[in-house]
Amino acid sequence: MKKAVLSVSAVCLVFVLATVGILAHLRTSQACSGGSSYCCMFDLKVRDQDESWKDGVSTTWTAANMKPGDIYPFDAAFVQLKGCGLFQADHVEIAGEYSITRRQAGQDVSADAMAKQMIITKLEYSGSSWRIDLLSGSATGNPPRPAGYRAGDWAIKDTDGDGRKTFLDFKVSALDDLPPPQMWLGDCGMPRMAMSVKFYEGAGNEFMGACLDLTIRYTLNQCSGQ
Amino acid sequence: MQKGTEMKKILILMLAIGVVACLVGVGSFAAFNDVETSIGNTFTSGDINLKLTGGVQNGDSVTATWKSPDNWAPGEEVSATLMMTNIGTVDAKHVRMDWAGLTHGSPNLMDEIIITTFAEVCNGTIYPSSGNEATDVAHACGNHDDILTLAEFVSTSWITVDDWTGDGITLEAGDHNDYGYEITFTFDANASNSYQGTSCSFGMVLTATQSTDMGGAIPLH
Numbered sequence: 001m002k003k004a005v006l007s008v009s010a011v012c013l014v015f016v017l018a019t020v021g022i023l024a025h026l027r028t029s030q031a032c033s034g035g036s037s038y039c040c041m042f043d044l045k046v047r048d049q050d051e052s053w054k055d056g057v058s059t060t061w062t063a064a065n066m067k068p069g070d071i072y073p074f075d076a077a078f079v080q081l082k083g084c085g086l087f088q089a090d091h092v093e094i095a096g097e098y099s100i101t102r103r104q105a106g107q108d109v110s111a112d113a114m115a116k117q118m119i120i121t122k123l124e125y126s127g128s129s130w131r132i133d134l135l136s137g138s139a140t141g142n143p144p145r146p147a148g149y150r151a152g153d154w155a156i157k158d159t160d161g162d163g164r165k166t167f168l169d170f171k172v173s174a175l176d177d178l179p180p181p182q183m184w185l186g187d188c189g190m191p192r193m194a195m196s197v198k199f200y201e202g203a204g205n206e207f208m209g210a211c212l213d214l215t216i217r218y219t220l221n222q223c224s225g226q
Numbered sequence: 227m228q229k230g231t232e233m234k235k236i237l238i239l240m241l242a243i244g245v246v247a248c249l250v251g252v253g254s255f256a257a258f259n260d261v262e263t264s265i266g267n268t269f270t271s272g273d274i275n276l277k278l279t280g281g282v283q284n285g286d287s288v289t290a291t292w293k294s295p296d297n298w299a300p301g302e303e304v305s306a307t308l309m310m311t312n313i314g315t316v317d318a319k320h321v322r323m324d325w326a327g328l329t330h331g332s333p334n335l336m337d338e339i340i341i342t343t344f345a346e347v348c349n350g351t352i353y354p355s356s357g358n359e360a361t362d363v364a365h366a367c368g369n370h371d372d373i374l375t376l377a378e379f380v381s382t383s384w385i386t387v388d389d390w391t392g393d394g395i396t397l398e399a400g401d402h403n404d405y406g407y408e409i410t411f412t413f414d415a416n417a418s419n420s421y422q423g424t425s426c427s428f429g430m431v432l433t434a435t436q437s438t439d440m441g442g443a444i445p446l447h
């Protein structure tokens with residue numbers, strides 16, 4: 001009986017130590033920002049065309065001196081996602097948000113108004129053998145569907161009914177239940193997002209000199225209910 | 227026997243604690259997520275900022291570019307050049323010419339003021355090479371004869387679809403002072419005495435634009 005008590009005690013001790021270790025590890029993850037390539041317990045890393053794997057990238061897609069009708073294919077630009085740590089993720093969410101950082105003197109242009117002028121002409125999320133059109137929700141190559149996937153999760157909706165998919169729609173209608181990075185695949189197999197935009201040809205003079213700052217948020221979720 | 231029972235209780239208690247701890251642990255780790263952002267994706271629109279020179283400078287505008295002397299007599303001319311520059315960051319494809327503040331008495335002096343020279347100044351060069359396209363402009367408006375009166379000229383809007391350089395840009399961004407109009411107004415030498423003491427005035431509204439919408443304006447050249 002004494003042996004049994006000692007065994008249970010040992011198990012508990014190991015569990016406590018493991019918990020403490022994990023918590024310590026998680027606490028370490030709070031300092032995982034700022035370009036660290038250190039992999040935390042449940043960790044998403046991103047890179048783009050000119051930045052290597054880290055927590056967060058910047059200035060992936062930029063356009064200056066836009067004029068109405070200008071098209072920006074951004075052929076070389078992308079953000080790629082990598083999951084690392086101990087647990088395989090269930091799905092990815094992608095959402096956009098923005099602010100207007102400059103406008104012409106005397107013009108009362110809101111961020112939403114400017115965002116409505118930014119038409120997303122291409123938004124793709126692809127792996128090595130599959131591709132999802134995030135404007136239509138259609139897919140080729142049979143991408144893995146997370147447990148919580150529902151029809152429409154993979155498409156930005158025309159929320160304001162103006163016949164265009166814009167940054168405004170991206171903000172209002174976030175993307176959910178996208179296939180997560182598979183930890184066992186190499187970097188090339190990690191999913192990536194690509195985007196092309198067009199400055200609406202009907203944009204009026206009130207948008208001259210305005211600057212919209214877009215932030216895209218990638219969330220790696222462990223469970224389907226998240 | 228009693229000692230064994232106590233041990234059993236302790237064992238069960240510890241197992242219960244272990245199970246609870248495990249459940250708490252699993253519960254704690256059941257909803258991990260991690261968020262990373264792509265920031266600084268900026269989309270900045272350019273601007274067209276038209277400035278004029280010629281005449282009396284009045285902020286962005288000019289006044290009295292073409293102003294006759296007092297007591298202007300038949301046969302006399304007034305000639306001047308109005309230049310435009312785009313200090314914005316986006317090239318302007320077109321310049322549209324509309325009218326405002328049209329005034330005249332009776333009879334209408336505009337009928338007796340003839341535009342004897344109309345030329346465009348592109349990057350310092352006068353176009354067309356002949357130095358005058360007034361006849362071509364006359365054919366496009368009014369009674370379509372060879373004479374271009376001021377009354378005919380201000381009866382419609384005009385647009386520069388392309389300057390003479392053929393690059394699709396009329397006003398390049400960056401303050402190049404690269405487009406303008408050289409116009410000579412002549413008081414018709416055959417004007418009758420009824421025009422003595424009459425006057426007229428016009429305001430020329432110039433719009434530099436990216437829009438390809440002609441909006442009913444007649445293309446120049």
